[in-house]
Amino acid sequence: MTSNATSSGKTVASAVRDVFERIYGDPLKQLESLITATGLPVYKDPKTGALLWVDVRELRLRFTLSVNKLEKFIEGLRGGKLMYTQCRRCGAKYFPPQVDCPRCKASDVEWREVSTEGELVTWTVINVKPASFSHQGDYVVGIVKMPDGFNITAWIDADPKTLKPGMKMRLVVDRRPGEGYITYWFKPAF
Template sequence: MSDNVVNSVSKTLDKLYKEPLKQLETLIGATGLPVYKDPKSGALLWVDVRELRLRFTLSVNKIAKFVDGLREGKLLYTVCKRCGAKFFPPQADCPRCKASDMEWRETSPVGELITWTVINVKPASFSHHADYVVGIVKMPDGFNITAWVEADPKTLKPGMKMRLLVDRRPGENYITYWFKPA
């Protein structure tokens, strides 16, 4: 998976959509329209045969320091120099007092697990992953971080110490952050 992640994710998605697309062909063949009734709500749905491909492109220009931090294995947050508000994910402009004068700080290495959930029904964009755990971790810096937790969910307990990891995650092969029991 790690040598050609983009192709591999694309193939997984193709496989996932193969069966629904076959059903769409059958529907159009039989009724002449790509229209069916939603079995749950009874609502009429039109499934267009034209496929839109969407890939997120987000500007990270104003938080370039955050990107630099990831490259160095650090997770950075911002503190508003005017009102003291802390932000993770970092904000370049303070939504509280509207100032744009921010101090960049490194997040503490260990936090405490508040709660977590196992994701069995994955969004299509994560369908190439096995079931995974997402947790909320309270950081001593004064904010919570929501991220993946690398652990057997049966071993997790509220209040457990969690270590922050900043590294390449298998599955995407780019640098991101997640937690592991400390």
């Protein structure tokens, strides 16, 4: 991606770890001095005067999702393709793919490749990023209408000033620059 990706060459895992260290390193040091001085992680809120207890133990949340039934999606990404599913019984199309059709409850889907071009519907520039993306510069997220019959929400690799509703966008499946992580995004088709 252009200037909105990190160029540090870090993996996404190490970049996220550094961000958390930056966010929580100082407050934890302050907490340590509070406990050393008073014996308890308790202080008065400067604004309200309310007594606050700060948890000393760090809680890390990590999740693992089963992608067992989505093997074809994973294989597709590795091969530079984005895959969606279509229900063989009722014809409903799903992106992100689903293998159990919520509409007719059948579990018989066909895997198909997403078209390589779509039309930009709308977009926004993300300045305030979630913690796990805070190592990235500002980035653009948009919705692209695909000829396959659904919309895809993804990063847009372009200067937002050059974007116009309805413009043709090309789908890219590749490693996100600076992270080494295979994902998909759009860029202007010309």
